[in-house]
Amino acid sequence: MDKFLQLFVSGVALGGIYALIALGFVVIYKATGTFNFAQGGFVLLGTYLTYQLAVEWEVNFYLSTLIAVLAMAGVAMLIERTVLRRMMDQPAFTIILVTVGILLFLQQLVPIIWDEPGLRFANPWLGEVVDIGGVSISHANIWTVVYAGVVFGAFALFFKFTRTGIGMQAAALDQEAAAAQGISVARSFQVSWAIAGAVGVLAGVMLTARGGDALTPAIGFVALRALPAMILGGLDSPGGAVVGGVIIGVAEVLTAGYLEYEWLGANFSSVVPYLVLIFVLLFRPSGLFGTKEVERV
Amino acid sequence: MTDDLRLLRSAGARIGAALAVAAVVVTPLLISSDFWMSVFIAAGVFALGGLGLNLLTGYTGQASLGQAAFVLIGAYTAAWFGADKGWPMLLWMAAAMLAAGLVGAAIGPFALRFKGNYLVVVSIALVFVTVHVLQNWDSFSGGFNGKSVGGISLSFLVDFGDLSIFGKQFTPEQGLFYLTWIVVGLATLAVANIIRTRPGRALQAIRDRDVAAEVIGIRVARNKVIVFALSGAMAGLAGGLDAARVGFLTPGVAESQLLLSIRYVAVIVVGGVGTVVGAIVGALFLGPLPELVEEFSDKINFTVPLVDQPLLKDSATSEGIMSNAVFSEILFSILLVVFLMFQPRGLVGLWHRMVASLKRRGTPTDDAGPDIEPVATPH
Numbered sequence: 001m002d003k004f005l006q007l008f009v010s011g012v013a014l015g016g017i018y019a020l021i022a023l024g025f026v027v028i029y030k031a032t033g034t035f036n037f038a039q040g041g042f043v044l045l046g047t048y049l050t051y052q053l054a055v056e057w058e059v060n061f062y063l064s065t066l067i068a069v070l071a072m073a074g075v076a077m078l079i080e081r082t083v084l085r086r087m088m089d090q091p092a093f094t095i096i097l098v099t100v101g102i103l104l105f106l107q108q109l110v111p112i113i114w115d116e117p118g119l120r121f122a123n124p125w126l127g128e129v130v131d132i133g134g135v136s137i138s139h140a141n142i143w144t145v146v147y148a149g150v151v152f153g154a155f156a157l158f159f160k161f162t163r164t165g166i167g168m169q170a171a172a173l174d175q176e177a178a179a180a181q182g183i184s185v186a187r188s189f190q191v192s193w194a195i196a197g198a199v200g201v202l203a204g205v206m207l208t209a210r211g212g213d214a215l216t217p218a219i220g221f222v223a224l225r226a227l228p229a230m231i232l233g234g235l236d237s238p239g240g241a242v243v244g245g246v247i248i249g250v251a252e253v254l255t256a257g258y259l260e261y262e263w264l265g266a267n268f269s270s271v272v273p274y275l276v277l278i279f280v281l282l283f284r285p286s287g288l289f290g291t292k293e294v295e296r297v
Numbered sequence: 298m299t300d301d302l303r304l305l306r307s308a309g310a311r312i313g314a315a316l317a318v319a320a321v322v323v324t325p326l327l328i329s330s331d332f333w334m335s336v337f338i339a340a341g342v343f344a345l346g347g348l349g350l351n352l353l354t355g356y357t358g359q360a361s362l363g364q365a366a367f368v369l370i371g372a373y374t375a376a377w378f379g380a381d382k383g384w385p386m387l388l389w390m391a392a393a394m395l396a397a398g399l400v401g402a403a404i405g406p407f408a409l410r411f412k413g414n415y416l417v418v419v420s421i422a423l424v425f426v427t428v429h430v431l432q433n434w435d436s437f438s439g440g441f442n443g444k445s446v447g448g449i450s451l452s453f454l455v456d457f458g459d460l461s462i463f464g465k466q467f468t469p470e471q472g473l474f475y476l477t478w479i480v481v482g483l484a485t486l487a488v489a490n491i492i493r494t495r496p497g498r499a500l501q502a503i504r505d506r507d508v509a510a511e512v513i514g515i516r517v518a519r520n521k522v523i524v525f526a527l528s529g530a531m532a533g534l535a536g537g538l539d540a541a542r543v544g545f546l547t548p549g550v551a552e553s554q555l556l557l558s559i560r561y562v563a564v565i566v567v568g569g570v571g572t573v574v575g576a577i578v579g580a581l582f583l584g585p586l587p588e589l590v591e592e593f594s595d596k597i598n599f600t601v602p603l604v605d606q607p608l609l610k611d612s613a614t615s616e617g618i619m620s621n622a623v624f625s626e627i628l629f630s631i632l633l634v635v636f637l638m639f640q641p642r643g644l645v646g647l648w649h650r651m652v653a654s655l656k657r658r659g660t661p662t663d664d665a666g667p668d669i670e671p672v673a674t675p676h
Contacts, residue, residue, distance in 0.1 A: 035417065035418070083634065083638060086638060087637070087638065090637075090641065091358060092358075092360075093354055093358055093359065093360035094570075094637055094641060096360045096417055097360055097562055097566060097633065097637055098633075098634055098637045098638070100362065100559055100562065100633070101559075101563075101630050101631075101633035101634035101637065102630070102634060104556070104559055104626060104629060104630035104633070105627065105630035105631065105634065107626075108619075108623050108626045108627045108630065109627075111619070111620075111623055112618060112619045112623060112627075218552065221551075221552045221555070224421060227418045227421065228418070228422070231415065231418055235415075264433070265429060265430075265432060265433025265434075266432075266433065267429070268429070270425070270429075271425050271426055271429045274421075274422035274425050274426055275422075275426065277418070277419075277422055278407075278419065278422055278426075281407055281419065
């Protein structure tokens with residue numbers, strides 16, 4: 001039972017990370033109606049940026065994360081402004097392929113700037129464990145859940161109570177009608193990209209802290225596992241991203257902890273998110289909380 | 298027969314086709330280097346897989362990052378039947394196409410449940426699952442250690458592995474070159490025929506307005522599943538030929554296979570999405586790029602000013618800004634983004650535009666316009 005609880009908490013924490021990344025996918029999907037594969041690149045570049053500040057330049061860890069969050073929000077907005085804005089009238093697959101191109105670019109940029117196969121990125125929670133009723137939980141996991149909770153709470157408030165947030169919801173619902181009401185659709189696109197860049201950094205830093213202190217460019221691809229979380233929760237539902245993220249995270253950690261069938265192969269847990277995805281799609285194509293698609297001719 | 302339905306619409310197209318055939322016949326007669334033959338075979342493999350992807354993305358409007366999975370499935374199926382079981386060439390080719398085609402058909406229904414482009418996520422899932430299975434299914438794939446494709450049969454009517462025509466003996470690479478490009482030629486013909494006739498029109502209608510397509514009596518579901526199967530089968534055959542080229546298969550890691558999928562996307566985008574010859578043009582320009590960068594790294598290399606370091610490094614530890622592999626991936630990513638932004642119809646579109654503007658200059662009264670189909674309309 002202790003082992004189960006331990007794994008469960010760890011899975012929830014991983015789920016929180018996936019949920020953060022999925023939130024980045026969801027806000028852009030809601031605003032623009034397409035996937036943004038560059039999200040994995042935001043996670044990757046943002047984490048390395050934080051590393052550069054915190055380790056190489058010895059800035060305080062939390063301050064480094066904050067600076068990197070702001071910087072990546074800026075980078076994401078810049079990409080939106082220079083590349084995606086010009087392509088608004090292109091078919092969906094063209095826009096998706098452009099974001100794939102940006103992902104590939106960022107993925108290769110990192111090993112050029114940080115020319116080491118693996119780096120050490122220590123964090124304040126390294127090795128710290130708290131014992132709750134016989135279940136030992138790492139500080140990193142606890143803080144991951146807290147941060148994810150705070151971020152999602154903040155976004156819920158933002159979308160409900162601020163002018164920009166409400167405007168973004170309107171623009172997501174109907175761009176033309178929103179524009180007619182004086183809401184800037186372009187601004188809503190820009191803010192959604194900034195959010196995606198910002199949450200990507202946080203997710204990447206927590207993802208690194210989770211595994212100890214090793215940092216490799218592979219975390220850009222780990223971020224892709226948040227895609228199943230996004231689809232599972234429903235493409236356009238930030239709340240669904242949380243549930244989807246937690247389900248995927250727990251499923252992945254539990255299989256890693258319990259499943260020991262040799263024929264399933266080593267690292268089976270890393271494909272579990274995708275198998276869950278395929279399974280769910282068979283039965284609930286619009287995810288758990290997504291809007292059912294209604295088509296009017 | 299209307300002009301639109303002809304296989305080769307203009308004198309230019311007929312001349313182009315004749316030149317392409319001539320180029321395939323002549324190239325091995327002029328070039329004997331194994332390296333260059335291997336480069337052109339690789340380009341042919343990319344052309345074949347790209348033709349399939351173009352059918353899916355360019356003509357049906359479905360983005361996919363799964364092409365590497367179909368290539369892998371085809372390669373291992375070919376190795377299993379062709380090398381291990383010693384099946385004749387046509388049979389292992391059919392098996393590779395069938396295996397990849399069936400997986401494609403199985404993926405198709407996911408695209409039906411969703412509108413838009415969710416399929417792209419399912420296709421990523423397919424790459425991860427395929428690589429995982431190949432890494433672990435030792436008895437079939439050899440697992441992480443890989444699998445030899447030695448002794449695979451390349452003969453049908455003539456033996457392409459030991460080709461000899463009119464007393465001229467060809468190297469195995471030259472033989473495989475002919476085989477690959479004959480297959481590419483047949484596949485091009487097949488795709489061109491699909492596109493210019495009823496099924497092709499149906500696919501393009503689905504791409505542009507799927508509800509309207511359904512209303513005028515096109516079976517959207519059936520057509521989509523068929524195109525997935527076809528696209529998978531062509532990639533599977535490409536995988537089989539590539540297995541024969543490299544001689545040894547390893548599953549690699551899912552991340553690198555995903556990069557291969559992106560490379561296929563770059564090939565059709567740079568060549569021309571939604572044009573028949575686009576995949577071939579793109580494959581010739583981009584397909585063997587990593588091999589070329591590797592071979593000519595010392596010629597490409599230069600000292601970058603400001604940082605005062607060489608651009609490419611010889612080995613992982615030596616001085617330099619980036620490795621050869623990173624350099625070619627960066628090129629792919631930049632080309633992909635730049636072409637999608639500024640030349641979404643690719644090199645083929647660029648060519649058509651140049652020809653059209655030359656024509657206009659020649660005969661100002663004749664305003665027939667470029668002989669190309671309209672680009673996909675935004676949704």
